[in-house]
Amino acid sequence: MAKSKNPSLGRRGFLKNAAAGAAGAAALATSTPLVEAQTRSSDGRGAASTAGAPAPTEKQLDREAGNIRPPVAVRTITRPGSDLMVQTIRDLGIEYAAANPGSSFEGLQESFINYGNPPNVMPEWITALHEESAVTMAHGYAKAEGKPMLAVLHGTIGIQHAAMSIYQAYYDRVPVLMIAGNDPDFIPAHTAHDMAGMVRSYTKWDAEPKTVDEALVAIQRAYNEAVTPPTAPTLVVLSSEIQKENVPNLRIPAYTPPQFPTIDATLAREIAKALVEAQNPRIAVGRLRTPEGVKRAVELAELLGACTSTTATVGPMSFPQRHPLCGPGADTAYDYTLGLETGGAQASITGPGLAKIARSRDTTNIDFGGILRASNFGPAGGPEKSAPPVEADAEASLPLLIEEVKRQLTAEQKARIQERSAKHARANHEAHVAAVEQAVQRAKAGWNGSPISTARVYAELWPLIMHEDWCFASPSGFSGSHNNQLWDHNRPYSYLGGQGAGGMGYGAPASVGAALAAKARNRIVVNIQTDGDLNYAPGVLWTAAHHKLPMLTVMHNNRAWHQEYMFVEYMAGVRGRGTDRADIGNTLRNPYIDYAKMAESYGMAGEGPITDPTKLSAALRRGVASAKRGEPYMVDVITQPR
Amino acid sequence: MKKNSNRLWLAAATLVALPLALNAQPATSAPAPSSPVTGNAVAGKKLYYDYGCYACHGYNGETGARPFVGRWGHLATEQMFITFLRGRANVAPIVPSTAMPNFSAESLPDKKAKDIYAYIRTFKSTAPESQDSATLNAIVEAAKQDKR
Numbered sequence: 113m114a115k116s117k118n119p120s121l122g123r124r125g126f127l128k129n130a131a132a133g134a135a136g137a138a139a140l141a142t143s144t145p146l147v148e149a150q151t152r153s154s155d156g157r158g159a160a161s162t163a164g165a166p167a168p169t170e171k172q173l174d175r176e177a178g179n180i181r182p183p184v185a186v187r188t189i190t191r192p193g194s195d196l197m198v199q200t201i202r203d204l205g206i207e208y209a210a211a212n213p214g215s216s217f218e219g220l221q222e223s224f225i226n227y228g229n230p231p232n233v234m235p236e237w238i239t240a241l242h243e244e245s246a247v248t249m250a251h252g253y254a255k256a257e258g259k260p261m262l263a264v265l266h267g268t269i270g271i272q273h274a275a276m277s278i279y280q281a282y283y284d285r286v287p288v289l290m291i292a293g294n295d296p297d298f299i300p301a302h303t304a305h306d307m308a309g310m311v312r313s314y315t316k317w318d319a320e321p322k323t324v325d326e327a328l329v330a331i332q333r334a335y336n337e338a339v340t341p342p343t344a345p346t347l348v349v350l351s352s353e354i355q356k357e358n359v360p361n362l363r364i365p366a367y368t369p370p371q372f373p374t375i376d377a378t379l380a381r382e383i384a385k386a387l388v389e390a391q392n393p394r395i396a397v398g399r400l401r402t403p404e405g406v407k408r409a410v411e412l413a414e415l416l417g418a419c420t421s422t423t424a425t426v427g428p429m430s431f432p433q434r435h436p437l438c439g440p441g442a443d444t445a446y447d448y449t450l451g452l453e454t455g456g457a458q459a460s461i462t463g464p465g466l467a468k469i470a471r472s473r474d475t476t477n478i479d480f481g482g483i484l485r486a487s488n489f490g491p492a493g494g495p496e497k498s499a500p501p502v503e504a505d506a507e508a509s510l511p512l513l514i515e516e517v518k519r520q521l522t523a524e525q526k527a528r529i530q531e532r533s534a535k536h537a538r539a540n541h542e543a544h545v546a547a548v549e550q551a552v553q554r555a556k557a558g559w560n561g562s563p564i565s566t567a568r569v570y571a572e573l574w575p576l577i578m579h580e581d582w583c584f585a586s587p588s589g590f591s592g593s594h595n596n597q598l599w600d601h602n603r604p605y606s607y608l609g610g611q612g613a614g615g616m617g618y619g620a621p622a623s624v625g626a627a628l629a630a631k632a633r634n635r636i637v638v639n640i641q642t643d644g645d646l647n648y649a650p651g652v653l654w655t656a657a658h659h660k661l662p663m664l665t666v667m668h669n670n671r672a673w674h675q676e677y678m679f680v681e682y683m684a685g686v687r688g689r690g691t692d693r694a695d696i697g698n699t700l701r702n703p704y705i706d707y708a709k710m711a712e713s714y715g716m717a718g719e720g721p722i723t724d725p726t727k728l729s730a731a732l733r734r735g736v737a738s739a740k741r742g743e744p745y746m747v748d749v750i751t752q753p754r
Numbered sequence: 755m756k757k758n759s760n761r762l763w764l765a766a767a768t769l770v771a772l773p774l775a776l777n778a779q780p781a782t783s784a785p786a787p788s789s790p791v792t793g794n795a796v797a798g799k800k801l802y803y804d805y806g807c808y809a810c811h812g813y814n815g816e817t818g819a820r821p822f823v824g825r826w827g828h829l830a831t832e833q834m835f836i837t838f839l840r841g842r843a844n845v846a847p848i849v850p851s852t853a854m855p856n857f858s859a860e861s862l863p864d865k866k867a868k869d870i871y872a873y874i875r876t877f878k879s880t881a882p883e884s885q886d887s888a889t890l891n892a893i894v895e896a897a898k899q900d901k902r
Contacts, residue, residue: 548897552890556881557824558816565817575892598893677809678819678852685855686846690862691805729889752817753809 193324193362194223194355197291200328200364202234204335206262206289208253208628210238210246210655212273214266216293216302219355221264235262238628239658241651243270245621247277247345249652250288251612252585252625255428256605258402260287260338261628267294267302267349271310276615281345282314284612285399285466287338288345291331294320295352307349316344316469320351324359336370341463341505343401372508375461379502380509383450383459384516388525390448392532393418394441397431398453398462398506403604405429405507409452412510413437415517417529419536423454424601425593427609432602437533439540452506460501461509551597563750564725569640569666570594572729576736581635585626586619587611590642590675591668592754605629617648620665624652627661627744636739639665643700643707644673650710656744657715664739666732667707667748669721672699674753711746720748783824783879789831791872793865798873801866810852815877819852823877835871836864 197220201209209224211217224237240246246263253261265271271292281288296303304310308318317337319330327350334346375383387393395418397409409431413420419441422431431438451457521529555567571594578600587610588595601607608626611618623639630637646667656663677698681691695701704721711718717738719731731747738745802808812818822829828838842856857867884891 545894545897549894552894555890556887557821558812558814558880559882559887560880561812561814561816563813565812567817571889571893575889575896578896672809674809675852677806679850681806681809682851682853682855683846684861685842685857686844688844688856688858688861690857690860691855692861694806752812752814754812754818 189356189358191358191360191362192219192223192355193327193357193359194219195227196324196328196359196362196364197331197350197355198223198227198235200331201262201289202228203364203367204332206235206260206335207632208238208249209235209262209264210240210249210625211264212240212243212246212266212270214264214270214293214302215298216267216270216295216352217264217291217350217355218293219352220291220293220350223355238655240655242649243273244277244617245624245649245652245655247274247281247288247290248618248621249625249628249655250290251277251281251284251286251618252608252622253629254281254286254288254625255284255608255622256583256585256626256629258404258429258604260289260335261625262289262291265290265292267292267307268304268310269302271307275311276617277621278311278345279314280612280615280618282316282466282612284610285343286345286612287343289331289335289338290315290345290347292347292349293352293355294349298352308347311347312473314345315347315473316342318347318349320349321354322351324354324357325362325365327354328362328364332365332367336368339401340370340372341401342466342468344466344469372505373463373503374509374512375502375504377512380512380516381520384513384520386448386459387416387418387450387513388517388520390418390446392441392443392446392448394446394449394457395420395431396449396451396454396457397421398423398451399427400429400453400507400604401463401505402429402507405510406431406604408507408510408514410435412514412517414533415514415521415529417531417533417536418450419540421454422601425596425607428607429604433606434544434600434602436537436540439536439543441536442532442539443535451501452510455501458499460499461504461506462501463505464503547597551594555594555598558752560725561752562723562725563670563752564723564728565752566592566668566754567594567598568725568728569668569749569751570598573638573666573732573736574599576729576732577636577638580736580740581633582606582638583608583626583630583635584638584640585623586639586641588640590645590754591640591751605635616645619645620656621649621652623663623665624656624661627656627663628659630662631659631742635662636736637661637663639663641665641667643667643669643671643705646707647700647705651714653711653716653744653746654714660742661744662739662742663744664732664735665711665716665718665744665746666735667720667746668751669705669707669748670751670753671701671704672753674698677753707748708746711748716744716746718746718748720746721750722748723750783881784826786823786878787826787830787875791868791875792832793868793870793872795869795872795876797866798869798871801870802873805862805870807870810854814880815874816880820854822874823879829871829874832868832871835874836867839867 225232240249243265250261250263265274292307294303294307307320312318317334321327321330330348334348338344338346393416395413397420400406400409406429414437419437419439420431422433422438424430424433449457451460453462454460455462555571558565559568583605584595585608589610595607608622619639619641623637627637677694680694680698684691684694708718708720722728722731728749735745735747810819811822815821815823829835839857839862842854844856
């Protein structure tokens with residue numbers, strides 16, 4: 113169907129007043145006479161039969177002949193509100209907006225793709241095949257970059273498709289900026305009096321502004337709320353009216369960046385003093401907000417010669433796993449421990465938890481179990497004397513601490529720290545080598561077996577990426593977590609961790625989101641993809657192919673949901689009924705799914721299924737090379753269950 | 755509600771602990787048993803699959819949540835294996851479990867158990883010698899590089 117570029121053609125007016133259905137609308141928009149359209153066959157060559165097609169009414173014929181035209185609301189749009197909304201989003205540094213099309217945000221979408229010079233850049237419109245994928249892309253992107261991207265959702269139906277992924281991002285404390293359209297006069301089922309109410313229990317903040325200027329402020333605030341601890345998804349509902357409203361004289365309001373709660377100067381002095389005077393300080397590092405926080409944590413540890421613990425094998429934005437100061441160090445009798453986004457230390461600086469917002473927004477009274485925890489991370493580094501955490505953002509507090517430490521350090525202390533650092537580095541290096549040797553020893557089990565062991569998948573992949581800038585974006589728990597010791601997690605985005613709430617359908621879209629971040633940064637993304645998880649919304653493979661994303665997907669294809677298979681087996685056992693029917697509902701057999709063909713059908717190069725372990729390395733090598741070229745690739749590997 | 759919360763947490767803990775437990779298992783190389791085998795390994799191969807043994811122990815007994823090649827323990831003899839199958843817990847747990855199920859004589863008769871045992875006894879370690887795996891050697895050598 114030809115697209116009209118005439119801004120004076122009011123779509124709503126047209127739709128409201130068109131008496132005929134889709135056939136008439138199509139005919140009007142394309143100028144193809146209705147009679148002719150109805151007599152065309154599907155291949156357009158002119159059908160011999162009109163059987164089944166209702167005869168046009170006299171009114172329709174009159175309209176087609178130009179005798180009657182549906183009334184249209186003629187208005188000249190020089191500056192639609194949606195252009196300003198896009199500019200506001202652009203000013204916030206949002207790189208991408210992912211969406212599955214929806215009529216409730218047509219005005220906004222038109223601005224995204226046509227407004228600006230060049231249009232459709234910062235943010236770039238990313239085509240999602242499912243709203244759940246759109247939000248999970250934003251989830252993966254935020255974990256890789258430490259900042260949000262945008263997901264745009266259709267009113268009611270799109271929001272509800274996205275609900276699961278919003279919940280995961282919320283549980284994972286990940287900032288996601290969302291906009292939903294609302295078109296109250298178009299399709300009743302796609303409108304709601306309180307659109308955000310459907311997901312309010314697991315969003316941090318929402319608004320439904322009534323004017324364009326309110327909308328611009330709401331977008332700015334939604335961004336600030338999302339990135340301020342506790343970081344979480346936020347939602348702005350924009351009616352189609354204000355998206356399309358002409359606002360020639362409106363200016364974008366001045367933006368005020370978010371304020372992050374920090375420790376005060378007195379506490380900074382106290383903590384710095386304790387760290388400087390300690391003979392063997394330790395810093396336990398959990399998940400910080402951004403790469404800048406990681407950089408600051410490294411700076412503090414190096415200033416002090418303090419060995420650190422990390423959650424880099426659990427999720428993003430933590431201390432580099434193989435940094436010389438990361439590990440137990442030369443002496444594990446620590447006399448002072450500082451926690452950064454972890455508890456269980458003499459001084460713990462942890463941002464406010466989801467409890468801060470959950471109680472007031474859990475309007476449907478859903479008990480989300482552990483969601484009211486103060487922090488996603490438990491104590492690190494074993495039992496220690498601990499004090500109640502100071503509720504402040506660790507990342508924002510680090511510059512204060514660093515300055516205080518620098519101010520208090522004496523020359524004598526600096527010399528002692530240098531010596532301590534060297535001892536820790538030697539001990540940590542030895543511990544690292546020993547841990548890798550043990551991991552390699554374990555990886556030998558089943559090395560030459562078929563199906564291929566999950567350890568071999570990780571081991572064969574590591575030498576191929578160890579010298580690349582890589583991001584492992586999918587959860588590794590179901591495939592053995594062999595990356596924990598075999599790989600080095602040295603960058604803030606090395607491993608993005610789990611789903612958040614354990615929901616499936618996460619790995620591929622999160623990896624696509626991470627790959628969006630990677631695309632402009634000469635980085636590749638690895639997705640070790642469980643088969644059950646991929647089948648929730650595999651269309652995201654098309655998104656990767658369409659947008660040419662540097663992503664390697666390696667299927668952990670065990671043809672089952674083995675966790676649940678084992679659960680049901682145990683249950684059948686305790687009931688004395690045998691395990692020989694436990695496969696029912698838990699396996700993906702009869703027929704097997706061919707993932708290489710699936711990838712191919714979505715336009716992604718791939719190969720497999722691979723069952724011979726000696727053929728794995730070469731296939732992975734081809735996959736890495738393809739991803740480096742910006743061409744996503746899939747290697748389907750038939751694997752052991754775990 | 756609290757009970758449900760506890761269940762959720764225990765289930766979550768299981769999910770987290772399982773891969774950790776897997777990684778924590780040291781590779782061992784106890785010699786395979788040499789006790790008599792009376793079952794039919796060919797029949798046992800199908801039963802090993804149909805009864806879902808592979809789900810926890812891998813297709814070759816070397817991988818998964820509970821590998822046993824090289825750590826034969828309860829599998830030293832046919833009778834020990836059957837005794838082990840019959841002696842597993844038979845009370846339903848509150849939280850989902852990936853522990854070894856109970857196999858009563860009704861659900862898995864001795865004949866079938868012996869066939870499975872015969873098949874299990876054909877399993878051999880496929881672990882390479884250290885010098886034979888360039889990949890694994892490369893990983894260790896890379897780790898030895900002092901990155902300071």
